[in-house]
Amino acid sequence: MLAKSIQEAMPMIEEKIPHIEYYSYTGKDVPDPLPDTVAASLTKIPHRPLEEVLWNASSATPLNAHKQTMNDKLYYIFTSGTTGLPKAAVIRHHRYIWIGMILHYLFNITDDDVLYLTLPLYHNNAGTIGTCQGIIFGTSIVLRDKFSASQFWDDCIKYNCSVAMYIGELCRYLLAQPKKASDSQHKVRLMFGNGLRQEIWKDFKNRFNVKQIGEVYGSTEGNANVANYDFKEGACGIIPCCVPFICRLVFPVTVIKVDTQTGEYVRDKNGLCKLIKPGEVGEIVGKIRPDAGQAYPGYVNDEATKKKILFNVFKYGDSAFLSGDLVEMDDYGYLYFRDRTGDTYRWKGENVSTNEVEAVIQKVVKLSDCVVFGVSIPHCDGKAGMAVIADPNRIVDLSSLFTELTKRLPAYSIPLFVRITSQIELTGSFKLSKTNLEKDGFDINRIKDPLYFLDRKVGTYVLLDASLYEDILSGRLLL
Structure with missing residues (x-):
């Protein structure tokens, strides 16, 4: 203007x-x-x-057109939209400062550090947590406008970076690069962010000689945030649950028990939620207490906000933000990500974790992009598994894939369909998008990529042609 x-x-x-x-x-x-x-x-x-x-300028205080408060809206951040359309979440001034400050001190970031940011600034990790280190605390920031797996460590060496942020699949892309000298010639002592899979955590740390990996758990729109501040391998955070009663009263984040068969929240005889015990899987929730600074800002859309709130959690009349993330807790209170509540499906009467199947397939096919989801089949209860693998050079051996999956997964978790594609669409935060792939399902009339079906009689995946497709739809082929 x-x-x-x-x-x-x-x-x-x-x-x-x-x-x-x-x-x-x-x-x-x-x-x-x-x-x-x-x-x-x-x-x-x-x-x-x-x-x-x-x-000669006036020393009088300028007139304020609006009296700003820490609770005012600073900006909107759009969620990544991995399984649907992105939604605008509200970021307020206090959240910008608070979340950046917490991680600044937990991870001992100083104004002597140089932070490497190659993540999009229009998402929460770089745009809020990352920029806060420079704007509020004076840490130098090196910005790269587009992520490059081949240039990542070279940039860190060139600009003398000591800290870097990651998100989603970024670490897997780095690990998939050919080995070179610059892998360990940098000075990066700390990498922090979220989405580093437990299966590659140790390999990543050892290959690139990164002494500290600080995994952070949280969502753009939510109030449930935890961090792995003592760098425990594989953990996304820790909740001091050795004293459950104190934890319930003081700590704003907790994990409630979920029925793994029905997905319903387990409640006691009084109708209130139960905390998980070590070894159990539950959903992370953030207590909503505006008077204690634990408000849930939610989305711009009120209806979308209401869907993420659970009532009567630990006492009648209270409420909590539902993260949609399932975690397992060990004896010390460390949390390990297991799945999204929307990323499981039932097949043959069993729950299948898409996160688990994806991790196994990526290990077998050498870290290629892969997403897994359930597809509905006529005349069948539940959903059958479908894996979409990015393989532009068509080098994946499907017979070997099936053999390896049988060694690592129960029979009901092995995908019935495998789609080979050149690439899988990424969100702005380096997450693999399933939205359009789920719409395609296993419809050979919509899919132009090679599509395969698991023929257990011959022990491999076979090309899904029109005749086999009709047999599946009509129910002539018993699954």
Whole structure:
């Protein structure tokens, strides 16, 4: 708007000083020294020394058009939209400072550090947690406009980075790169973020010689945040649950028990939720207590916000934010991510974890992108598993894949369908998107990629043709 208004005003200025040239707003390179005609024109523009203007400036406090508070909206951040459309979440001033400050001190980041950011600033990790380190605490930040797996460590060496952020599948992409000397010649002591899979945690740390990996758990819109601040391998955070009663009263985040068969929240005889015990899997929730600074800002859309709130959690009338994430807790209170509540499906009367199947397939096919989801089949209860593997060079051996899956997964978890594609769409936060793939299902009329079906009689995946497709739809082929 400023540039536009100046451009609109230029004809009037040129009328008074006909031979002026303006460079800043026309895209011209500014010459040094300025041409004589321009220099002469500038002398005709009224000007006063800056010191004189400052000396004579009023000392009165400027009038406020609006009295700002820490609870005001700072900006909106859109969720990544891995299984649906992104939704606008509200980020307030206090959240920006609070979440950045917590991680700053938990991970001992200082103003002597240099933080490498190659994540999109329009998402919460880089845009809030990352930028806060520079804006609030003075840590130097190196920005790269686009992530490059091949240049990541070279950049860290070039700019003397000591801290870096990751998210989603970024660490897996780095691990999939050919080994080279710069893998361990950098000075990065700490990497922090979320989404580092437990299966590759140790390999990543050892190969790249990163001494500390700080996994953070949280969501853009939620109030349930925990961190692995003592760098326990594989953990996404810790809750001090050795004293459950104190934890319930003081700690704002907890894990409630979920029936793994029905997905329902387990309640006691009084109708209140139960905390999980070590070795159990439950859902992370964040207690909503606006008076204690534990509000749930939610989304811009009120209906979407209401769907994420559970009532009567630990006492009648209270409420909590539902994260949708299932975690397992050990004896010390460390939490290990297991799955999303929406990322499981039932087949043959059993629950299948898409996260588990994806991790196994990626291990077998050497870290290629892979997503797993359930597809509905006529005349069948539940959903059958489908894996979509990114394999642009068509090098995946499907017979070997099936053999390896039988060694590592129960029979009901092995996908019935495998789709080979050139690439899988990524969200802005490096998460693999399932939305369009789920819409395609196993419909050979929509899918142009090679699509295979598991023929257990021959012990391998076979190409799904029109005849086999009709047999599955009609129920002639018993599954």
